[in-house]
Amino acid sequence: MGKREGFASSFGVLVAMAGSAVGLGNLWRFPYLVGTNGGAAFIIIYLACVLVLALPILYSEFIIGRRSQSNVFGAYKKLAPDSKWCNVGFIYVLCSITIISFYSVVGGWTIDYFVKAATFQFSSASADQLSGMFANTVTSTASPLVYMLVFLGITALIVLAGVKNGIEKYSKIMMPLLFILVIVIAIRSVTLENSYAGIEFLFKPDFSKITAQTFLDALGQAFFSLSVGSGSILTYASYVSRKENIVKLSAQTAISDTMFAIVAGVAIMPAVFAFGISPSEGPGLVFVTLPYIFNQLPFGSFLAVLFFFALFIAAITSSISMLEVIVAYLDEEFKLKRRTSIVLSLILIATLGVFCSLSQGIMSDVKILGNSIFDLFDKSSANIMLPLGGLIAVIFVGWRMKKAEYADEITSGGLVKFSKTTVGIFYFFIKYIAPVVIATIVIRSLF
DSSP states (O other): OOSOOOOSSHHHHHHHHHHHHSSHIIIIIHHHHHHHTTTHHHHHHHHHHIIIIIHHHHHHHHHHHHHHTSOHHHHHHHHSTTSSGGGGHHHHHHHHHHHHHHHHHHHHHHHHHHHHHHTTTTTTOOHHHHHHHHHHHHHOSHHHHHHHHHHHHHHHHHHHTOIIIIIIHHHHHHHHHHHHHHHHHHHHHHTSTTTHHHHHHHHSOOGGGOOHHHHHHHHHHHHHHHTTTTTHHHHHHTTSOTTSOHHHHHHHHHHHHHHHHHHHHHHHHHHHHHTTOOTTOTTHIIIIIHHHHHHTSTTHHHHHHHHHHHHHHHHHHHHHHHHHHHHHHHHHHSOOOHHHHHHHHHHHHHHHHHHHHHTTTTTTTOOBTTBOHHHHHHHHIIIIIHHHHHHHHHHIIIIISOHHHHHHHHTTTTTSOOOHHHHHHHHHIIIIIHHHHHHHHHHHHHO
16 A cells, blocks of 8 residues: 545545535435425424534544544544444444445436436436336346446546545536536526426425424435445545644535535426426436426426436445545555455445345345335435444544544644634534434434
8 A cells, every 4th residue: 555645635625525425315315305304394404404413423524534544444443542443443334335335226327317318218208108217227137237337337437546636636527517517407497487386395394294204314314415424524534634624624515515405406396396296206206207397398308418417426426435435444454455445345335236226126025124125225324324423423522532632633733713612612512412312313213
């Protein structure tokens, strides 16, 4: 293993962090969760989860990662030597493996649908035909596997190029492009006739639709969307310079992610309502409803190509962050070459991904705890592993690290000035509020 790389610029750090956070969780998952949980009421709960829980975890992972300058296993080993804390690093590695295994299947769908859009396969198709097209896409045997492997291959090539010339370089290109694409689609969506109902749905809360599951979904989405608890932020933070303001970077990452999720909702929901379609369509909202809507619009074929390309970019930027967690671990702890670490990671992920993909089709009868393999990986990561990873981070910073070490990182060794009150408020949330709430949610998820 050669000299450890790092990000070259502040902008590079921000777009890489935003790329890790902004993903399918925003464009695919967020709109249909809003649709199934009462619209704006869900958004309010989601924002509360981000502010009270996700931000303290972001700070904690930044602190652990940058202070250690190491992977998720080595970080705890370095900061808590001669203890068993290093073992918790395996949870992050396992979580990243679990997420990318099913995530790469959906990433493959985005490539498939980009190809379909570019070859005008949506043109003149009815809603029933598009529904059948989606069902065929996810239940087929060979095609989803091929696209999944293509998606993983692209992910691997970016990660293989390294932190500076791979992750940072391509994030600088892809993230601004992604924001522009989604804003263009959002502008077109809100200018549709009868689109106001969709805007009202997003921003006028209906608390009568709130259930206990809504809170669980909002928390799971906050964790899934921001990538906290998976080790991605911790790993990226280990490549961040000592001079960077990690409080500012954390806040910018959370704000960018949340704004993007809301813009994605604006891009989708007004169009859904304009065409009288139910907002609670589930995952099919993106893959069935939107192609139907694009069919009805002037230049709709072009918009479809833009949208599914944006969906692919969102997926790939998050995928590279999760693969980096695994690769950095193998690279640094086992002294493997980066190429070898990537190959080993891909073999494992692709094998699990095959089962996730086939569980939508020929293996749909195989159930584990009442769930298909795909759903098991999705639910266990969003509702258990990510909160557990977040819980570990805040407990470590709040209860295992010395407060002076925490303050040293928050202030970047005195380079960034914060009042003692501000530093104390951050610490209070990390040490007391976040652990109690997250532990409650984890227990609720399990039992």
